[in-house]
Amino acid sequence: MKFARSIALAATANLAIISAPVAFAQDSPSTEKSAPASPDLQVRTRDLSGTFGGQRVDFRATIKENLLSGDDGKPEAVIVTTSYVKQPRDTSRPVFFLFNGGPGSGSVWLQMGAFGPKRVAIPSDAKDDGAPPYPLLDNPDSLLDVADLVFIDPPGTGFSYLTEGTDPKKYYGLEQDARAVATIIRRWLNDNGRWNSPKYLGGESYGTTRTAMVARELEGETYNDVGLNGLVLISTILDFAGRExxxxxxxxxxxxxxxxxxxxxxxxxxxxxxxxxxxxxxxxxxxxxxxxxxxxxxxxxxxxxxxxxxxxxxxxxxxxxxxxxxxxxxxxxxxxxxxxxxxxxxxxxxxxxxxxxxxxxxxxxxxxxxxxxGIDAGYTAAINSWARETLGFETDREYQSIGSEPGRNWQWTISGRGRSAYLNVAPYIGDAMRQNSGLRTFVAQGYYDFATPFFGAEYSLKRTGIPQDRVEYHYYDAGHMMYVRDEDRAKLSRDIRAFIRSR
Incomplete structure (x- = not known):
């Protein structure tokens, strides 16, 4: 989620020329000029266990603030990741990096609705979620039996934020956002010793656009150093002309x-x-x-x-x-x-x-x-309860389940593309797949989703340049968030589990 409120605001804005690419420095700040003090960064860890896919799994939950700085050493953004890693650590296990969409949406939807170790209980039959309390249930449909999970909240979403004085144009845009997320993925691989683990990248709604752009950063641009095993596209939007x-x-x-x-x-x-x-x-x-x-x-x-x-x-x-x-x-x-x-x-x-x-x-x-x-209150309550009360995350910041700031400032242009009235990022998936013979793509679509129509996903991914023998389509008897329906959450879990196991 969510290609809903923020995408509608941003898509109608005048397109602006994209700012110069941002370098995310990992070295010490310049000694010529003292940089602003870095914010205190939190890391909270809990050792937990649960049964997922029929298997009992001990895992470590870590919610962490990650700092991104400009090439002048100035702190610019704090990005929060929430990871669930099986214990003891097994570097042969796949790692699945996930995010939602918007742009401006936190990862609450996929984390508390589909794949996290806990999920919020809301009606499965397309009824209003009503008033609190909203129960948090064990989630046997989590994918922790087959992969370690890393949920990423890009800048301006969830608890992630830009530091005071940071120009939004440096992070709020197709390329800028993808560069930031790719940097966080590389750091996580470094910090956890997982460079040679199988790697999956997945998003929902605008998160599928982000998936294409991040794959471009990891495999087709910049360093071209992170090989991927699979892309998971849930409620796909790649060709924006088909939605206008x-x-x-x-x-x-x-x-x-x-x-x-x-x-x-x-x-x-x-x-x-x-x-x-x-x-x-x-x-x-x-x-x-x-x-x-x-x-x-x-x-x-x-x-x-x-x-x-x-x-x-x-x-x-x-x-x-x-x-x-x-x-x-x-x-x-x-x-x-x-x-x-x-x-x-x-x-x-x-x-x-x-x-x-x-x-x-x-x-x-x-x-x-x-x-x-009909569902947003339940999800927002669930992520705040889980992050603050169970994982121990402490902040005065409000969780941005659907933040408007990124959408208002989003840059919908791609450098080197000239006039960008026709925005289609599907070719980047084709580029990555042609350059990586082991990369496969999984597409999940709900029949009742008008935000990202399933026929639009088919149209964008069946055109020239995308190897069709490595793309698989799955359909669900629900809408944009097909996992709100109990039967489809279980089916989505089984389908992705099989996709990961079949590498």
Missing amino acids: PTPGNEMAYIVTLPNMAAAAYYHGKVDAPSVEAIVEEARQFAIGPFATALLKGQDLPADERAAVRAELSRLTGLSETYLDQADLRVTDQRFYKELLRDRGLTIGRLDSRYTGRDFDNAGETPDGDPSFY
């Missing part, structure tokens, strides 16, 4: 159509044998007759328009009158409001299984996202 329904960009309507069909099926607006069946029909229609019709624009013949409109209505559950008024182009925001308008309900963006009630039923778009406000 600006006038003239027809791909936004094409890649979201299968999601509309899935949501309509879930809420009983269309008939089909299964969600998989309706999704496949929508895929074929989207890439065939629907794409053709949109690309013809005003040259689309009336009879062809009528046929496309009728099929579009059958797949989405929307009336032909509404589709005609929308010129066959229904934005996702309009769909959330329109699908269940007759029931006085809206549906979720992150997970369209969720429903909510707006102030009134006359609007064009919903007041909010019921699939976000």
Whole structure:
């Protein structure tokens, strides 16, 4: 998480020219000028045990503040990592580095929802998480039986922060953020003696964008020194053009159509044998007759328009009158409001299984996202309780589960790319895979996720330059955070466990 609130703010800002790359110095500060005093850095460790994947595992939990300094020795950022390492240490075990998205999201979602040793208990059936207390449960779906886990909170997320006076442009951006995370990964490998361990890199939502950019830093740029075994992409967003329904960009309507069909099926607006069946029909229609019709624009013949409109209505559950008024182009925001308008309900963006009630039923778009406000309080309570009370982390800082500061300042350009109106980082995954014959990619997508549509992930990763024999796709009967559904959390755990074991 979360390609939700902060990405929407940042993506609409004017693109700015990226600042010069930042060097993260690890040497002593310059003797010519005294650098500001470094902040006191915390390291808190607890020895714990649990049962994961059916195996009893003793592990060491460490929450640590890591300092990044500029090349002048000035402290610039404090990045918090939370690691879980099996005891006694075994350097032959894989290490799995994980982060969430946003940009601006802390790792709370993957840590307390999917893969950490504890998870927060929230309803599995797309219902509101209600009021506290929110139980913290043992998480048998954690991957600690097959890998050591390192959760990273990039600058401006979680408890991580920029020091006073640090220019946000040095850390808040596609390249800057990736460089900082890559530096933290190298340091962790140094500090823990794990350079020759199998290594996996994974993120959710914008975290998949970060995964592509960090892989570029580790394998394709800078030092080219960290070999990776696998990339794990959960709720993938790599090609941003497919998510922007600006006038003239027809791909936004094409890649979201299968999601509309899935949501309509879930809420009983269309008939089909299964969600998989309706999704496949929508895929074929989207890439065939629907794409053709949109690309013809005003040259689309009336009879062809009528046929496309009728099929579009059958797949989405929307009336032909509404589709005609929308010129066959229904934005996702309009769909959330329109699908269940007759029931006085809206549906979720992150997970369209969720429903909510707006102030009134006359609007064009919903007041909010019921699939976000339905779970966020539980996760925030859980990470604060776990970090502060169990791991002993002490701070006056508020945990940024979805921080707005990175999103407001994010630099959406990549140096050397010229005009960047079309942002697609999928080629960096192709570069890494072509240069590393042992690198594989795992893609996890929820059928009910409109924030990062599964058809968009398929479209971005099936194009030229990405070895298809080393990419595997997995689908889940939930949304953006498929692990909120108990059955899909267990399935996601099994699928990634098998992916790691099959190296």
